[in-house]
Amino acid sequence: MSSPQASIDHRVRLAAFEWLEKQTQIHGDVLPRELLAQGFFFEGKRVPFVGPQGIFKPKILPEIPLSIITTIEGPYDDSFDVNNLIVYRYRGTDPDHRDNVGLREAMERKIPLVYFHAVVRGKYLARWPVFVVGDDRKALAFKIDADSQVLMARREYAVSEEVVPPRAYATIMIRQRLHQQSFRQRVLQAYREQCACCRLKRVELLDAAHIIGDSEPEGIPAVRNGIALCKLHHAAFDSNLFGIRPDYHMEVRKDVLREKDGPMLIHGLQELNNRKIILPTPSKLSPDRKLLEQRFEEFRAAG
Ligand SMILES: [Zn+2]
Structure with missing residues (x-):
């Protein structure tokens, strides 16, 4: 040198x-x-x-x-x-x-x-x-x-x-990063970089959530086992505050619906009830209905 x-x-x-x-x-x-x-x-x-x-x-x-x-x-x-x-x-x-x-x-x-x-x-x-x-x-x-x-x-x-x-x-x-990032990027791209629940488009606040967690055998890193969610809706989905039915409509847990609180709870969660999620393009990348059904059972059991 x-x-x-x-x-x-x-x-x-x-x-x-x-x-x-x-x-x-x-x-x-x-x-x-x-x-x-x-x-x-x-x-x-x-x-x-x-x-x-x-x-x-x-x-x-x-x-x-x-x-x-x-x-x-x-x-x-x-x-x-x-x-x-x-x-x-x-x-x-x-x-x-x-x-x-x-x-x-x-x-x-x-x-x-x-x-x-x-x-x-x-x-x-x-x-x-x-x-x-x-x-x-x-x-x-x-x-x-x-x-x-x-x-x-x-x-x-x-x-x-x-x-x-x-x-x-x-x-x-x-x-490891290649696998994680590939899943994240493919899911976000499919959902046109927005939250499937609330349309938030701030990429820093978006996650590629698993429908079935990757610790389970069905929890494969495929786009059809994924859904783009903002941080709030990712955490809410993982904690079963709301669920996504196999017909792609959201269902908010009953006790959350009954709660009285400010605008964040109303707009952030309660108004999701019975609304349809945003689907990806192309639509063949939409969440797998069988996986949603399996996950929705879990939500039902929690509520
Ligand atoms: Zn959101």
């Missing part, structure tokens, strides 16, 4: 990690493509994170790519090998294409990269620093490690300090 080129490489990566840290504090760990395409400014020059290809090197960096993107929307497990390494396919079939050469360089010089994995079209889970640790010319793929040397890089690149994670922890986290 003594030549001027090496030092510019180091400083750009440092700035990139800092910027990502800030953005994830604002947006969470799923970032929209437009934001990544804009990127940040480094000494007056714009540094984007994504381009038309999966392996991306902004102009400012002399040789080594800054980021790699997996755009396939699941099945996620195909992107990981048995050792919890990310399997990242070559660009094309020529091992000596300059993008592939760039990643090989990153491996040899242990330069950290940013990894983006699409959870839905145009939205990416971001992880950094990751390292290229293997090159399989036969399989036309690199192996990417999100775990090893991460701590070293955190110090060197001043990425926020964390407790020493056990081996494979970071990769397991990535997989």
